Amino acid sequence: MHGAKTLLGSATPSIETYYKAKSGKFGFVELLTRYEDVTLPEIDVIDMTTSRKRYLTNGSFAQPTIVASRKTLDEKKQIIFFHNRRGFAPLARCKQCAWTPKCQHCDVSLTYHRFQNQLVCHYCGATYPLPSICPSCKEPAVEILGYGTERVEEEVAKLFPDNKILRMDLDTTRNKDSYENIIDDFSNHKADILVGTQMVTKGHDFPGVTLVGVMNADGSLFLDDYRASERTFAMLTQVIGRAGRGRDRGIAVIQTCNPDSPVIKLAAAQDYKSFYESEIS
Numbered sequence: 001m002h003g004a005k006t007l008l009g010s011a012t013p014s015i016e017t018y019y020k021a022k023s024g025k026f027g028f029v030e031l032l033t034r035y036e037d038v039t040l041p042e043i044d045v046i047d048m049t050t051s052r053k054r055y056l057t058n059g060s061f062a063q064p065t066i067v068a069s070r071k072t073l074d075e076k077k078q079i080i081f082f083h084n085r086r087g088f089a090p091l092a093r094c095k096q097c098a099w100t101p102k103c104q105h106c107d108v109s110l111t112y113h114r115f116q117n118q119l120v121c122h123y124c125g126a127t128y129p130l131p132s133i134c135p136s137c138k139e140p141a142v143e144i145l146g147y148g149t150e151r152v153e154e155e156v157a158k159l160f161p162d163n164k165i166l167r168m169d170l171d172t173t174r175n176k177d178s179y180e181n182i183i184d185d186f187s188n189h190k191a192d193i194l195v196g197t198q199m200v201t202k203g204h205d206f207p208g209v210t211l212v213g214v215m216n217a218d219g220s221l222f223l224d225d226y227r228a229s230e231r232t233f234a235m236l237t238q239v240i241g242r243a244g245r246g247r248d249r250g251i252a253v254i255q256t257c258n259p260d261s262p263v264i265k266l267a268a269a270q271d272y273k274s275f276y277e278s279e280i281s
Contacts, residue, residue, distance in 0.1 A: 041250035
């Protein structure tokens with residue numbers, strides 16, 4: 001109606017958007033340096049398979065991640081731990097018969113939320129009690145498996161008991177103003193560590209953050225989704241960019257069981273153009 005222009009801006013544009021820009025359908029402008037020429041973070045890719053075999057892990061944390069975190073906190077800097085799965089654990093299962101509770105409406109597996117002490121469907125929001133007895137084999141063998149942001153937050157609190165921790169995911173930002181309050185508190189150094197889902201990956205500028213830890217870089221890499229590689233690359237590239245936005249150079253620690261994955265390697269190198277060429281081919 002008004003002949004207004006549209007400006008699309010991203011460090012990780014979608015493949016089709018970049019294709020249209022390269023082919024002349026869209027105008028194309030590149031920004032090749034960070035604001036004030038800030039250096040990109042140093043990247044440390046940790047092979048979690050090897051770390052677990054050598055007993056160099058503590059829960060979901062590899063020892064190098066813990067060491068880097070302690071050093072950062074000793075220097076009075078801040079940390080972001082990124083894990084793109086909310087709740088306490090993504091799966092409940094009977095260890096006797098492998099029965100898994102599913103939503104009656106959506107037929108998807110349920111996520112355990114310890115704060116509510118309930119199983120929650122992340123599609124429709126339906127809640128169910130966590131059974132103490134398996135309804136299939138009648139044995140008291142139901143266990144919870146895996147890690148969500150609630151569980152990561154709990155582990156962080158045990159590892160760093162003297163530091164204030166905030167969590168930012170859909171569960172902690174439901175109330176009015178809670179999202180802004182978390183951002184303001186972290187910006188004002190009222191907390192040392194921020195644990196969050198993809199809500200923490202884009203657009204935030206925290207000059208005090210010098211360490212970003214990606215808890216599980218493979219979380220979205222093997223989903224049955226046409227865009228799995230693209231979304232993983234974008235998320236990793238964006239969250240790495242949260243580190244070292246002030247005067248001090250940042251460090252990004254990427255925990256993965258697939259350190260040789262081209263997606264992980266290109267995200268660690270912040271090499272969008274090579275990733276685009278591999279995807280477009």
